[in-house]
Amino acid sequence: MKVTIDDISIDVPPGTTILEAARMIGENVPPTMCYYSKLEGSGGKCRSCLVKVTKGSEKDPRPMPKLVASCRTNVMDGMEVKNTTSPEVLQARKSVTEFLLINHPIDCPVCDQAGECDLQDLSYEHGLSKSRYDFKKRIFDLIDIGENIQMHMTRCIMCYRCVMVADQLTPERVHGVLNRGEASEISTYIQKAIDNEFSGNMIDVCPVGALTDKTFRFKSRVWFTKPVYAHRDCKTCSGKVTLWYQGAEVLRVTGRKNKWHEVEEFICNDCRFHKKNTEDWVIESAATISRHSVISQNLNVYEKPVIHKKLQEKPKSE
Amino acid sequence: MGVQLLLEHLNKPEINTIDGYIKQGGYRTLDKVLGKMTPDEVTEEVKTAGLRGRGGAGFPTGMKWSFLDKSTDKPRYLLCNADESEPGTFKDRLLMEKIPHLLIEGMIVSSYALGCRTSYIYIRGEYMFILRILEKAIKEAYAKGFLGENIKGSGYSLDLYVHPGAGAYICGEETALIESLEGKRGNPRIKPPFPAVSGLWGCPTIVNNVESIAAVVPILNMGGSEYAKIGIGRSTGTKLISASGNINKPGVYEIELGLPVEEFIYSDEYCGGIKGGLDIKACVPGGSSVPILPKSLLFKESNGNPRLMSYESLSEGGFETGSMLGSGGFIVYDEKQCIVKNTWTFARFYHHESCGQCSPCREGTIWLDKVLYNIEHGLGKESDIDLLWDIQHGIEGNTICPLGDAAAWPVAAAIRHFRHEFEYHVKYPHRVKDDDHVYQPEMNYTTA
Numbered sequence: 001m002k003v004t005i006d007d008i009s010i011d012v013p014p015g016t017t018i019l020e021a022a023r024m025i026g027e028n029v030p031p032t033m034c035y036y037s038k039l040e041g042s043g044g045k046c047r048s049c050l051v052k053v054t055k056g057s058e059k060d061p062r063p064m065p066k067l068v069a070s071c072r073t074n075v076m077d078g079m080e081v082k083n084t085t086s087p088e089v090l091q092a093r094k095s096v097t098e099f100l101l102i103n104h105p106i107d108c109p110v111c112d113q114a115g116e117c118d119l120q121d122l123s124y125e126h127g128l129s130k131s132r133y134d135f136k137k138r139i140f141d142l143i144d145i146g147e148n149i150q151m152h153m154t155r156c157i158m159c160y161r162c163v164m165v166a167d168q169l170t171p172e173r174v175h176g177v178l179n180r181g182e183a184s185e186i187s188t189y190i191q192k193a194i195d196n197e198f199s200g201n202m203i204d205v206c207p208v209g210a211l212t213d214k215t216f217r218f219k220s221r222v223w224f225t226k227p228v229y230a231h232r233d234c235k236t237c238s239g240k241v242t243l244w245y246q247g248a249e250v251l252r253v254t255g256r257k258n259k260w261h262e263v264e265e266f267i268c269n270d271c272r273f274h275k276k277n278t279e280d281w282v283i284e285s286a287a288t289i290s291r292h293s294v295i296s297q298n299l300n301v302y303e304k305p306v307i308h309k310k311l312q313e314k315p316k317s318e
Numbered sequence: 319m320g321v322q323l324l325l326e327h328l329n330k331p332e333i334n335t336i337d338g339y340i341k342q343g344g345y346r347t348l349d350k351v352l353g354k355m356t357p358d359e360v361t362e363e364v365k366t367a368g369l370r371g372r373g374g375a376g377f378p379t380g381m382k383w384s385f386l387d388k389s390t391d392k393p394r395y396l397l398c399n400a401d402e403s404e405p406g407t408f409k410d411r412l413l414m415e416k417i418p419h420l421l422i423e424g425m426i427v428s429s430y431a432l433g434c435r436t437s438y439i440y441i442r443g444e445y446m447f448i449l450r451i452l453e454k455a456i457k458e459a460y461a462k463g464f465l466g467e468n469i470k471g472s473g474y475s476l477d478l479y480v481h482p483g484a485g486a487y488i489c490g491e492e493t494a495l496i497e498s499l500e501g502k503r504g505n506p507r508i509k510p511p512f513p514a515v516s517g518l519w520g521c522p523t524i525v526n527n528v529e530s531i532a533a534v535v536p537i538l539n540m541g542g543s544e545y546a547k548i549g550i551g552r553s554t555g556t557k558l559i560s561a562s563g564n565i566n567k568p569g570v571y572e573i574e575l576g577l578p579v580e581e582f583i584y585s586d587e588y589c590g591g592i593k594g595g596l597d598i599k600a601c602v603p604g605g606s607s608v609p610i611l612p613k614s615l616l617f618k619e620s621n622g623n624p625r626l627m628s629y630e631s632l633s634e635g636g637f638e639t640g641s642m643l644g645s646g647g648f649i650v651y652d653e654k655q656c657i658v659k660n661t662w663t664f665a666r667f668y669h670h671e672s673c674g675q676c677s678p679c680r681e682g683t684i685w686l687d688k689v690l691y692n693i694e695h696g697l698g699k700e701s702d703i704d705l706l707w708d709i710q711h712g713i714e715g716n717t718i719c720p721l722g723d724a725a726a727w728p729v730a731a732a733i734r735h736f737r738h739e740f741e742y743h744v745k746y747p748h749r750v751k752d753d754d755h756v757y758q759p760e761m762n763y764t765t766a
């Protein structure tokens with residue numbers, strides 16, 4: 001099937017979403033705050049990936065009346081899509097970014113996610129420099145969900161990814177969404193601890209700093225650590241991880257993330273939280289961090305950030 | 319009164335019992351339809367009748383039925399949407415409370431048309447007493463053999479259940495309703511797939527409003543083409559309107575579609591004019607989600623023709639000068655009502671009812687609520703009006719389900735038609751702090 005996104009065409013198999021097609025093209029990829037290709041049923045919620053379909057398909061060329069979530073819309077043969085070439089899309093994305101930020105604490109200086117946070121990236125590209133929200137921000141009480149994972153509901157953007165991890169990776173789900181509307185929150189069943197072999201993956205899928213690693217808490221900024229691929233013989237998971245070093249010390253273990261900030265394989269809690277010595281691991285190589293992340297400014301082995309051509313041309317005023 | 323198809327027997331004795339209902343000719347359609355007509359013939363009648371969904375969107379019912387995926391062997395479901403939670407709408411309640419058997423009869427013949435073995439009525443939890451009325455009526459219908467195995471020897475079998483919600487407006491959205499019925503959190507699903515292909519437990523499902531299903535009964539009794547003669551143009555048949563606000567006779571009225579709005583408001587047969595002889599300021603013709611219309615646009619369309627109570631006429635002019643028939647929640651405001659306050663009230667409702675799944679609605683509705691609160695309470699700034707516009711614009715069309723639009727439209731329409739009232743609020747905050755004070759056009763505000 002042929003699809004054209006921002007005037008670039010590509011052939012994709014049926015069932016491909018607009019977003020996946022854009023990722024195959026590799027340029028002008030819509031930002032994703034909730035979609036996660038490895039989690040079934042994810043996406044559609046944050047609305048940051050909205051695009052405009054100017055031509056439905058070869059058979060039915062009518063444009064779609066509303067912007068659509070590219071992560072949940074399949075391509076049709078002959079479809080034409082506008083992402084960064086549509087002012088309407090950029091406007092909507094700006095609104096979505098503003099909505100996601102009005103109640104976010106923006107406490108990046110004390111947040112362990114800073115430097116690898118999707119919300120930071122999004123607001124850098126699409127946000128306003130000043131908040132128009134004059135009200136007290138929403139605050140949630142801290143709840144304790146166990147010894148390894150730190151939860152900060154106040155930072156959450158309700159992407160539902162961690163709930164899907166629980167549903168799809170672990171035998172028994174003990175957390176989910178409570179309440180409704182802007183009061184909804186991720187919580188556990190009567191504040192039960194989340195304790196199962198794969199719960200740590202919630203940290204990796206969280207796009208913001210709502211779920212962070214307690215064993216890494218406040219140890220370092222991520223951009224001062226050096227990521228290294230390593231593996232070990234693990235009975236529970238693939239054992240393929242990224243180790244984050246500061247000097248000779250392993251400060252953190254995470255799954256290996258690809259270009260789109262998604263883990264390649266989920267890892268178990270034992271590898272993540274309890275194997276913090278170099279002796280536990282077989283070192284492979286320096287990790288490539290190909291996202292336009294602050295981490296990549298550290299060493300020139302990393303790919304340079306991709307800045308959308310069309311966005312650069314945007315007038316500076318606003 | 320004009321033609322009465324649904325409420326004709328409202329005041330007949332014991333109409334709430336099965337015997338009282340049968341005495342008025344109830345359950346006739348069962349003999350006419352079950353085993354005598356093919357399911358497709360029933361759907362055809364409904365198509366011919368031109369019936370359009372009475373739940374808000376006005377989608378042609380027969381057409382919706384024909385989208386039901388018949389290519390699988392999965393069970394099919396008909397779900398009756400009795401979640402009626404839109405502020406201003408209370409018509410389904412009357413129908414179910416007073417003439418429960420009309421809905422049950424409608425459910426039987428509609429389920430037959432769709433080939434359902436099991437059907438559900440999903441009712442809002444606040445209507446618990448009506449749930450009991452319906453359950454009693456269903457029991458009566460089972461006792462008479464109108465429900466259950468082999469109905470009246472026709473070979474057709476149907477089980478009907480009533481299921482209460484737990485108090486959420488969003489569960490009236492059809493896919494949230496399905497999630498809720500499945501026992502999950504009432505979050506709307508992302509479409510496609512549409513329920514007609516994959517709905518309840520992944521099976522083909524049709525969701526229809528109470529009134530739409532009830533209307534199938536008179537359609538089958540009189541024939542689709544006779545029904546289509548009632549009404550005007552593509553707005554066929556009768557519609558229940560729940561009228562409220564500053565009128566002399568609030569209540570539920572069955573009107574023939576095409577009745578002039580002016581007649582509906584001022585005729586003694588219907589609303590009976592504005593209370594206290596005051597002038598009318600505005601009207602929300604189709605429930606809280608639809609745009610408010612100022613007096614100047616209420617009685618006449620933009621082309622000068624009289625505005626009628628019909629799908630087409632009420633939406634004439636798009637959102638610039640029109641509104642929508644919606645669910646028929648007709649709210650009238652006299653000259654003493656404050657539009658800003660009303661807009662804030664609606665915004666508060668949507669803030670409270672958003673499911674919180676998608677960011678524009680979750681965050682946008684709380685923001686609208688807060689900014690409107692400020693303006694209404696004399697704490698607003700001039701820039702707030704444009705901010706409101708930006709917020710609603712950021713929500714509209716960018717959400718998973720239409721609740722986002724429903725939250726945005728009333729704000730947009732209020733600013734579009736009553737911007738001066740918003741300006742008055744931010745310019746003279748000390749005046750609006752006084753609870754009774756409402757913007758009056760003839761006053762000279764320059765000497766505050």
Ligand SMILES: Cc1cc2nc3c(=O)[nH]c(=O)nc-3n(C[C@H](O)[C@H](O)[C@H](O)COP(=O)(O)O)c2cc1C
Binds near residue numbers: 525720
């Ligand atoms: C937020 C929201 C609330 C809704 N609430 C109701 C409701 O209470 N009753 C209803 O019949 N339809 C409601 N609807 C419309 C339904 O989604 C659906 O369109 C309708 O039940 C279809 O029935 P109809 O075709 O017979 O009108 C609601 C829609 C939305 C988006």
Ligand code: SF4
Binds near residue numbers: 488674719
């Ligand atoms: S628009 Fe509002 S109610 Fe609808 S899915 Fe999104 S958050 Fe939920």
Ligand code: FES
Binds near residue numbers: 031033047
């Ligand atoms: S990534 Fe598509 S809606 Fe969130």
